[in-house]
Amino acid sequence: MCGILGIASRTDEVFAEIYDGLLMLQHRGQDASGIVTYTGENFRERKANGLVKDVFKAEDAETLRGKIGMGHVRYPTAGSLSAAEAQPFFVNAPYGIYLVHNGNITNTEEQREKVTAKYSRHLRTTSDSEILLNVLADKVADAIKVNGNADPIRNLFAGVKMTMERIQGAYSVICLIAGVGMLAFRDPHGIRPLSVAKRDADGDGDDYAFASEDVAFGINGFTKLRDLKPGEAMLVDLDGNLHEFQAVEGNLTPCIFEYVYLARPDSLLDGISVYKTQMRMGQTLAKQIEDSGLDIDRIIPVPDSARPVALEVAKATGIPYREGLVKNRYVGRTFIMPGQAERQKSVRRKLNAIPLEFDGHNVLLIDDSIVRGNTIKKIVQMCREAGAKKVYIASASPPVIYPNVYGIDMPTKHELVANGKEIEEIREELGADALFYQNLDDLIWAAQEGNPEIKQFDCSCFDGNYITGLGDSYLETLESSSRVSQKIEDMPGTGSSWNAAKLASG
Numbered sequence: 001m002c003g004i005l006g007i008a009s010r011t012d013e014v015f016a017e018i019y020d021g022l023l024m025l026q027h028r029g030q031d032a033s034g035i036v037t038y039t040g041e042n043f044r045e046r047k048a049n050g051l052v053k054d055v056f057k058a059e060d061a062e063t064l065r066g067k068i069g070m071g072h073v074r075y076p077t078a079g080s081l082s083a084a085e086a087q088p089f090f091v092n093a094p095y096g097i098y099l100v101h102n103g104n105i106t107n108t109e110e111q112r113e114k115v116t117a118k119y120s121r122h123l124r125t126t127s128d129s130e131i132l133l134n135v136l137a138d139k140v141a142d143a144i145k146v147n148g149n150a151d152p153i154r155n156l157f158a159g160v161k162m163t164m165e166r167i168q169g170a171y172s173v174i175c176l177i178a179g180v181g182m183l184a185f186r187d188p189h190g191i192r193p194l195s196v197a198k199r200d201a202d203g204d205g206d207d208y209a210f211a212s213e214d215v216a217f218g219i220n221g222f223t224k225l226r227d228l229k230p231g232e233a234m235l236v237d238l239d240g241n242l243h244e245f246q247a248v249e250g251n252l253t254p255c256i257f258e259y260v261y262l263a264r265p266d267s268l269l270d271g272i273s274v275y276k277t278q279m280r281m282g283q284t285l286a287k288q289i290e291d292s293g294l295d296i297d298r299i300i301p302v303p304d305s306a307r308p309v310a311l312e313v314a315k316a317t318g319i320p321y322r323e324g325l326v327k328n329r330y331v332g333r334t335f336i337m338p339g340q341a342e343r344q345k346s347v348r349r350k351l352n353a354i355p356l357e358f359d360g361h362n363v364l365l366i367d368d369s370i371v372r373g374n375t376i377k378k379i380v381q382m383c384r385e386a387g388a389k390k391v392y393i394a395s396a397s398p399p400v401i402y403p404n405v406y407g408i409d410m411p412t413k414h415e416l417v418a419n420g421k422e423i424e425e426i427r428e429e430l431g432a433d434a435l436f437y438q439n440l441d442d443l444i445w446a447a448q449e450g451n452p453e454i455k456q457f458d459c460s461c462f463d464g465n466y467i468t469g470l471g472d473s474y475l476e477t478l479e480s481s482s483r484v485s486q487k488i489e490d491m492p493g494t495g496s497s498w499n500a501a502k503l504a505s506g
């Protein structure tokens with residue numbers, strides 16, 4: 001996942017608003033940050049590896065002055081971690097187009113071939129997002145050939161439609177287009193979130209914003225209008241008018257992992273509250289715990305993301321809830337930290353046990369998910385060292401057994417602790433005395449309760465059903481070659497003590 005945000009305003013100070021909004025989306029990507037603004041005549045851009053607070057300085061408010069702008073926080077799922085692959089990306093024809101992308105394209109190789117061979121375009125990076133931008137540019141150019149250049153908005157919408165017909169995978173996208181305005185579109189399955197918001201521009205019409213999660217709106221005084229529909233495009237022109245276009249027929253199938261872990265609990269995605277979904281996940285999990293008849297003294301969440309689930313399990317079972325693990329707030333999210341060696345070490349840096357809550361007790365640890373197993377395995381050890389009698393664990397989501405190809409870095413089966421194993425084998429591997437997993441049907445129920453109009457979710461990492469379809473050899477190729485994490489470990493200067501600053505030069 002990545003976070004994307006675009007603001008089309010009337011003031012000249014959009015940079016500060018994008019900066020604040022990106023901070024609200026920082027949990028979606030911590031490897032690189034970028035902002036581009038448009039004055040009406042020129043683009044101004046800054047991007048580098050690192051967190052928003054480290055990449056941008058106060059002086060940027062002056063150099064990135066503009067009325068319209070957008071930003072990106074990156075968590076790579078394709079290509080490499082080189083600073084050159086930080087977003088936004090730019091092409092200069094047929095219009096000057098900047099693009100930011102959340103998601104992952106699955107027919108990249110075929111499209112790379114077409115873009116480079118047939119259309120003679122030169123790609124500077126291995127990023128799937130750069131391919132997406134070049135396909136869009138080609139398709140807009142095709143539309144100009146047919147329609148002429150009198151109506152750029154018509155050509156852009158036609159280009160989006162043709163792009164959607166060619167590109168497979170997950171893509172929520174925002175573009176800045178020279179002389180035209182801001183364009184946003186969401187893939188025909190709406191796998192990644194994207195919503196639109198409005199703000200009264202003090203009697204001067206309306207300002208609009210697009211963002212991955214609606215938490216990025218309130219801080220800038222915007223009110224959410226709605227989620228973009230799957231297969232829909234919207235464009236805000238330079239006079240502040242909003243144009244809507246259903247590019248292709250859509251079938252909403254949002255990624256269920258957004259509700260498990262990726263999105264903030266205070267976000268509402270496709271009408272579903274992330275927080276309430278997590279509470280419902282706790283209610284269903286509680287039934288399994290009760291049915292087990294185990295003697296449990298305490299329920300302890302793995303902070304932060306498992307707290308809403310654990311609170312509900314405690315409430316429903318009547319078992320006391322305790323904060324037995326203290327999180328060091330100065331260490332970032334570990335699951336999305338690239339490189340297995342770095343991930344393993346940072347769990348220990350990040351969490352510490354309070355012996356009082358473990359000594360002589362039977363504890364049930366609850367986490368939102370178990371992916372590679374790094375986090376929970378280390379915590380089980382810590383609990384034992386802190387004197388726990390029995391350590392039971394529960395995952396608020398089902399076993400992750402398939403790679404995610406739609407924008408989450410779970411790229412290879414063999415990295416997933418649950419892949420190819422029975423529950424009993426996983427329990428043993430994790431060193432726990434009992435192991436519970438949420439049932440997939442219960443997870444789907446928990447999300448769907450929030451918006452019964454959504455008939456299907458993308459649950460591919462749990463059930464292997466890839467809603468966009470995948471080329472025959474796609475997963476095998478992924479398994480053997482394109483592991484972002486591995487590439488990062490292999491990069492010079494990264495070693496075991498990976499440090500974003502070391503990579504800033506790309």
Ligand SMILES: O=P(O)(O)OC[C@H]1O[C@H](OP(=O)(O)OP(=O)(O)O)[C@H](O)[C@@H]1O
Nearest residue numbers: 304305333334335370371372373374375
């Ligand atoms: O099985 P693993 O591969 O270890 O991944 C699963 C863990 O990763 C995430 O936490 P993370 O520490 O990234 O972030 P959080 O502090 O926001 O929960 C998630 O909440 C699980 O705890």
Ligand SMILES: NC(=O)CC[C@H](N)C(=O)O
Nearest residue numbers: 001002076077078102103
């Ligand atoms: N997580 C994402 O959305 C990643 C976007 C894009 N695939 C990249 O790797 O940069």
Ligand SMILES: [Mg+2]
Nearest residue numbers: 302303304305
């Ligand atoms: Mg966690």
